[in-house]
Amino acid sequence: MRCIGIDWGSSSRRAYALDEHGRLLAQRADHAGVLNKAATASPRDFGAELADFIGDWLQQGPRHIWLSGMVGSRTGWHEAPYLTLPCALGTLGAQALTLAWPAGLQWTATPPTVRLLPGLCQRPPQGTADVMRGEETQLLGAWHLHQAQHASEGGGVFLMPGTHSKWVRLCPVMGRVLSFRTFMTGELYELLSRQGALGGVIQGASIDIDDEIALRAFDEGLRWAGEDSGLAALFRVRAQGLLSAAPAAQARVEAAARLSGLLIGGEMACVASDEGQGLLRAIGEPGLCVWYARAASHFGLQLQIVNPVDCYLAALQALENLAP
Amino acid sequence: MRCIGIDWGSSSRRAYALDEHGRLLAQRADHAGVLNKAATASPRDFGAELADFIGDWLQQGPRHIWLSGMVGSRTGWHEAPYLTLPCALGTLGAQALTLAWPAGLQWTATPPTVRLLPGLCQRPPQGTADVMRGEETQLLGAWHLHQAQHASEGGGVFLMPGTHSKWVRLCPVMGRVLSFRTFMTGELYELLSRQGALGGVIQGASIDIDDEIALRAFDEGLRWAGEDSGLAALFRVRAQGLLSAAPAAQARVEAAARLSGLLIGGEMACVASDEGQGLLRAIGEPGLCVWYARAASHFGLQLQIVNPVDCYLAALQALENLAP
Numbered sequence: 349m350r351c352i353g354i355d356w357g358s359s360s361r362r363a364y365a366l367d368e369h370g371r372l373l374a375q376r377a378d379h380a381g382v383l384n385k386a387a388t389a390s391p392r393d394f395g396a397e398l399a400d401f402i403g404d405w406l407q408q409g410p411r412h413i414w415l416s417g418m419v420g421s422r423t424g425w426h427e428a429p430y431l432t433l434p435c436a437l438g439t440l441g442a443q444a445l446t447l448a449w450p451a452g453l454q455w456t457a458t459p460p461t462v463r464l465l466p467g468l469c470q471r472p473p474q475g476t477a478d479v480m481r482g483e484e485t486q487l488l489g490a491w492h493l494h495q496a497q498h499a500s501e502g503g504g505v506f507l508m509p510g511t512h513s514k515w516v517r518l519c520p521v522m523g524r525v526l527s528f529r530t531f532m533t534g535e536l537y538e539l540l541s542r543q544g545a546l547g548g549v550i551q552g553a554s555i556d557i558d559d560e561i562a563l564r565a566f567d568e569g570l571r572w573a574g575e576d577s578g579l580a581a582l583f584r585v586r587a588q589g590l591l592s593a594a595p596a597a598q599a600r601v602e603a604a605a606r607l608s609g610l611l612i613g614g615e616m617a618c619v620a621s622d623e624g625q626g627l628l629r630a631i632g633e634p635g636l637c638v639w640y641a642r643a644a645s646h647f648g649l650q651l652q653i654v655n656p657v658d659c660y661l662a663a664l665q666a667l668e669n670l671a672p
Numbered sequence: 673m674r675c676i677g678i679d680w681g682s683s684s685r686r687a688y689a690l691d692e693h694g695r696l697l698a699q700r701a702d703h704a705g706v707l708n709k710a711a712t713a714s715p716r717d718f719g720a721e722l723a724d725f726i727g728d729w730l731q732q733g734p735r736h737i738w739l740s741g742m743v744g745s746r747t748g749w750h751e752a753p754y755l756t757l758p759c760a761l762g763t764l765g766a767q768a769l770t771l772a773w774p775a776g777l778q779w780t781a782t783p784p785t786v787r788l789l790p791g792l793c794q795r796p797p798q799g800t801a802d803v804m805r806g807e808e809t810q811l812l813g814a815w816h817l818h819q820a821q822h823a824s825e826g827g828g829v830f831l832m833p834g835t836h837s838k839w840v841r842l843c844p845v846m847g848r849v850l851s852f853r854t855f856m857t858g859e860l861y862e863l864l865s866r867q868g869a870l871g872g873v874i875q876g877a878s879i880d881i882d883d884e885i886a887l888r889a890f891d892e893g894l895r896w897a898g899e900d901s902g903l904a905a906l907f908r909v910r911a912q913g914l915l916s917a918a919p920a921a922q923a924r925v926e927a928a929a930r931l932s933g934l935l936i937g938g939e940m941a942c943v944a945s946d947e948g949q950g951l952l953r954a955i956g957e958p959g960l961c962v963w964y965a966r967a968a969s970h971f972g973l974q975l976q977i978v979n980p981v982d983c984y985l986a987a988l989q990a991l992e993n994l995a996p
Contacts, residue, residue, distance in 0.1 A: 477908050529907075545859060579855060580855060588801040
């Protein structure tokens, strides 16, 4: 085994093991995220949590364990710095922190080096204040992957939808991150659809990309996002629901889809003018990316969906100096 | 006693008793709002709740009890209709529903008439879908009051800040409500400052209009609202907090004030272009209105603060055909 990579975020963690050629040997995931306190004892013992998670893999003698994501935040295992933009992704590995091998863990004669990857930040006056942790590693992989496949096409705009959706502008030369912006789309959807005035009309309804009713309502939300600032339009989701003559179950689905369209459309409306006609690449969960693709098309943008696991594996290959 | 008016909202209720000349005899308030389920038994007995609240006043023989607000919603005592815009406020009283006198309550030989006031709604294609319950009664009072004081000046734009902030355009002739829009400003502030990514940096900090640090950060939030759609700027509150070198307690206050400035500024940015140089009147809690006044001034608008109790009492006078 060459290395192990763990994408250790707020709500979950995903581990991948690569062989000497950079090929995937094994993968696993669980919900022991950094903010998922219920899953663990207090105070946290991240070394023990690591052993619980991938202890069996350690017996195969990996050289490195790469950690990225919220595990490097103030509330994580150890605080890793934020590298300030503009920042070449090729330097991420060299700027990782080496963590002390957890006391009491001895699985091999030579324990692997535990390397904690830094995050990125954008500071005024170069840009608006913004931070990321974890996405930079996916981006390193996306750049590595696309550069290898298409020579000069490793740059452009990358969208990483999720709890905190990131839009990142990347220069193909050296994989320099030029700027990025974060939208709290996923978090807002979760907060607003479960409580308060909109929670009252949505009542936990979920939406399905194959449901014509949801699609029509999603498109309506996209139109609202184009007409109005998102904050101004949120209450329309409730008002339209209260004034609707639709059966209750349908009204709930419509409200959920309008909220989703409004929030995702809000991202698109903000970036559509900046990003022009260029190709966007979305790195994310396919079930979420299809909604973004629909929204992109509504705003005249073209969106290509990239598999996030492929990106993460390519990042590990890049960190290990292996060709993709 | 001429009448009793109860502004019975989601989280609280406020009662006022007027004499034959429209003068205030007594007032009281509690937290038994329509959505405050903890306060009451299930299923709700609104008649009994009314008796608990103002039973002693009934012995003074009021002719009418006027109810407004969420008590007239689907989850309230009885569902009152929404009157569709444009709607003359002078017709509100005539369109109130008369509720049956609650069984088992006999406080006077002639029980008062219980009158449930309608809400207002705006329906596409005349405008974006929107609804209000309770604010229409305050507006009736504001119109009545200003018309009496300044003849033709009863119209213009009224702002009613709160959980769901309303901006209402009123024609002075007949007090016709021409259009309105709702911003979920207060609700968003509550949701976002107590949980999730922004709750993590705000940690329950409160802000004070006399605190220079809070004012500077509030103004920064206003600038963000002017630069960016509100949804795009929310995460800046977190990022700026994480990147700040300020002491922890100060960073929390700054984050709270930036979020407040961003949300209130978001309202102002949306309406500033529509409302031009006209005078705005804000009907609301003075401690909240001062922040709106600061935001209005930032966006080149002039805001006059109107006392909400004066408006409500003027509404009762109007409903009883008494001169203010």
